[in-house]
Amino acid sequence: MRITVLAGGIGAARFLRGLLAAAPEATITVIGNTADDITLSGLRVCPDLDSVMYTLGGGSNEEQGWGRAGESFRIRDELAAYGAGPSWFALGDLDFATHILRSQLLAEGRPLSEVTRILCDRWQPGIRLLPMSDDRVETQVKIDSGLIHFQEWWVRLHAAVPAEAIIPVGADAAAPGPGVLEAIAEADFVLFPPSNPVVSIGPILAVPGIRAAVEAKTVVGVSGIIGGAPVRGMADACLTAIGVETTAAAVAAHYGAGLIDGWLIDEQDKAAVEKALDDDPALFGIAVRALPLYMRDVPSSAAIAQAAIDLAKELTP
Amino acid sequence: MRITVLAGGIGAARFLRGLLAAAPEATITVIGNTADDITLSGLRVCPDLDSVMYTLGGGSNEEQGWGRAGESFRIRDELAAYGAGPSWFALGDLDFATHILRSQLLAEGRPLSEVTRILCDRWQPGIRLLPMSDDRVETQVKIDSGLIHFQEWWVRLHAAVPAEAIIPVGADAAAPGPGVLEAIAEADFVLFPPSNPVVSIGPILAVPGIRAAVEAKTVVGVSGIIGGAPVRGMADACLTAIGVETTAAAVAAHYGAGLIDGWLIDEQDKAAVEKALDDDPALFGIAVRALPLYMRDVPSSAAIAQAAIDLAKELTP
Numbered sequence: 001m002r003i004t005v006l007a008g009g010i011g012a013a014r015f016l017r018g019l020l021a022a023a024p025e026a027t028i029t030v031i032g033n034t035a036d037d038i039t040l041s042g043l044r045v046c047p048d049l050d051s052v053m054y055t056l057g058g059g060s061n062e063e064q065g066w067g068r069a070g071e072s073f074r075i076r077d078e079l080a081a082y083g084a085g086p087s088w089f090a091l092g093d094l095d096f097a098t099h100i101l102r103s104q105l106l107a108e109g110r111p112l113s114e115v116t117r118i119l120c121d122r123w124q125p126g127i128r129l130l131p132m133s134d135d136r137v138e139t140q141v142k143i144d145s146g147l148i149h150f151q152e153w154w155v156r157l158h159a160a161v162p163a164e165a166i167i168p169v170g171a172d173a174a175a176p177g178p179g180v181l182e183a184i185a186e187a188d189f190v191l192f193p194p195s196n197p198v199v200s201i202g203p204i205l206a207v208p209g210i211r212a213a214v215e216a217k218t219v220v221g222v223s224g225i226i227g228g229a230p231v232r233g234m235a236d237a238c239l240t241a242i243g244v245e246t247t248a249a250a251v252a253a254h255y256g257a258g259l260i261d262g263w264l265i266d267e268q269d270k271a272a273v274e275k276a277l278d279d280d281p282a283l284f285g286i287a288v289r290a291l292p293l294y295m296r297d298v299p300s301s302a303a304i305a306q307a308a309i310d311l312a313k314e315l316t317p
Numbered sequence: 318m319r320i321t322v323l324a325g326g327i328g329a330a331r332f333l334r335g336l337l338a339a340a341p342e343a344t345i346t347v348i349g350n351t352a353d354d355i356t357l358s359g360l361r362v363c364p365d366l367d368s369v370m371y372t373l374g375g376g377s378n379e380e381q382g383w384g385r386a387g388e389s390f391r392i393r394d395e396l397a398a399y400g401a402g403p404s405w406f407a408l409g410d411l412d413f414a415t416h417i418l419r420s421q422l423l424a425e426g427r428p429l430s431e432v433t434r435i436l437c438d439r440w441q442p443g444i445r446l447l448p449m450s451d452d453r454v455e456t457q458v459k460i461d462s463g464l465i466h467f468q469e470w471w472v473r474l475h476a477a478v479p480a481e482a483i484i485p486v487g488a489d490a491a492a493p494g495p496g497v498l499e500a501i502a503e504a505d506f507v508l509f510p511p512s513n514p515v516v517s518i519g520p521i522l523a524v525p526g527i528r529a530a531v532e533a534k535t536v537v538g539v540s541g542i543i544g545g546a547p548v549r550g551m552a553d554a555c556l557t558a559i560g561v562e563t564t565a566a567a568v569a570a571h572y573g574a575g576l577i578d579g580w581l582i583d584e585q586d587k588a589a590v591e592k593a594l595d596d597d598p599a600l601f602g603i604a605v606r607a608l609p610l611y612m613r614d615v616p617s618s619a620a621i622a623q624a625a626i627d628l629a630k631e632l633t634p
Contacts, residue, residue: 042421104359
């Protein structure tokens with residue numbers, strides 16, 4: 001079984017851990033969002049790729065949900081003593097090592113896809129991790145005072161300043177990374193984890209060629225919205241910016257029946273989604289299944305992944 | 318009183334600490350060797366500048382003699398887990414922060430002199446630290462198998478492989494850093510700490526314009542050779558490479574009476590140097606003073622610095 005997954009950061013990483021438990025025999029390719037990558041202290045940081053790599057490689061901080069286990073912050077404190085470094089983005093010492101090596105390899109002229117493979121050689125995440133593109137794509141958020149990097153809006157401003165628009169700058173000129181289109185074409189089906197539809201899945205689909213490749217496959221998505229609120233993160237602020245309601249049904253309609261074939265929702269959203277299925281033409285043709293969607297641990301994540309696999313198999317001609 | 322000092326790393330840093338204690342009212346400018354700078358893990362490391370900055374700023378590891386106090390090595394271990402990073406050059410986590418910030422500032426297009434000023438803003442070393450040049454100069458060592466970076470010969474090979482030549486590559490095309498020639502011209506006198514004459518003082522003097530500026534001043538040097546051996550480091554291997562004996566007299570003759578006016582030697586070398594003064598024309602005109610030259614602590618370093626000041630004043634017309 002070949003499964004290809006479009007992935008943001010932590011939500012995707014937890015879903016993938018469940019997927020690996022549910023389908024240990026599957027060949028899983030993960031196409032990672034790189035549009036929230038950022039250069040900090042002169043080093044290239046890829047939060048989504050690293051969240052997947054660390055989590056599946058057994059190196060993540062489970063309590064915190066991001067970053068490395070056993071992390072320390074001596075470099076951050078040193079940079080602060082120099083009056084330097086972003087105070088709003090805390091990179092740990094262990095994490096810094098990853099960014100130092102990545103930046104060194106990129107400066108040597110290696111594409112991000114090759115660098116990611118080198119980093120994954122250590123972590124052995126059990127999946128093949130492909131950046132969506134080797135070209136630079138950067139999500140920028142339009143706020144009252146102008147355009148800012150997504151991370152600045154998300155982390156520094158806690159997404160509390162209203163976004164007028166969210167733009168994956170550079171996506172239209174980016175090429176899919178090596179192996180990306182092939183991984184989609186060769187997959188038995190494609191899964192969307194409960195990642196942010198606007199700033200995680202959105203930029204991947206915005207790279208020319210990827211959306212069309214995904215549309216040609218059976219796709220099952222997992223709602224990241226439960227009971228009208230994002231399970232984690234501030235996806236509601238992103239959805240509002242693009243005029244989409246923060247409901248499981250509205251996110252499914254945003255993807256649309258042309259893209260997704262199946263949609264997993266939480267049981268508490270069942271009545272609302274069933275009503276929407278009758279009313280909203282954008283949902284016609286999407287098979288919906290309701291189940292408990294909170295990923296509390298590996299077994300609960302594996303149950304969700306198994307449901308996604310089952311629905312994808314059911315929907316595959 | 319204006320004193321300008323040509324400086325290598327640790328020996329110079331300890332001498333400078335003595336000089337600050339002996340002459341707290343003096344305006345001291347330090348022209349630092351940058352020819353043993355190296356790029357490691359993609360980051361620019363300036364060992365001599367940092368040794369001076371950390372030591373005078375109170376941040377050095379006193380027992381070890383180099384690096385930062387309270388240092389840890391988590392990043393080195395992480396890089397090793399990735400199969401990366403030079404195993405032969407141990408950069409600590411706190412030290413890494415300096416190199417990260419320096420590299421970021423250099424990448425922004427700032428010259429090393431400005432970057433050094435920014436780093437020193439934190440450390441307040443009590444002296445003005447000027448890189449000898451903003452241009453890249455790199456000491457390379459010719460060994461049997463070819464040219465290698467000085468640090469590779471010094472640190473990785475422990476200078477145990479015979480050097481056929483030691484070459485400050487790029488020095489002939491380098492320009493003195495901003496303020497360097499002025500600091501020499503405006504000084505009441507110039508001091509050479511007991512730094513390595515071949516790879517610390519030598520590259521500074523090899524930058525066009527610096528030697529002539531120094532020759533025009535009263536110069537007092539401190540021998541780094543005591544009893545036929547370097548006090549620390551492996552200066553003998555460097556001296557052998559350029560055909561100079563490892564004696565206090567031979568190093569003075571290497572600098573020559575055209576460059577230095579006074580020379581401080583250890584008491585145990587007094588008889589040998591006095592004999593050489595009668596025999597070697599290169600020493601004619603150099604005023605020699607013998608005193609205890611081991612820099613055990615700040616008072617012993619201050620006594621040496623005071624003797625250098627006294628001799629320089631005596632020799633200044």
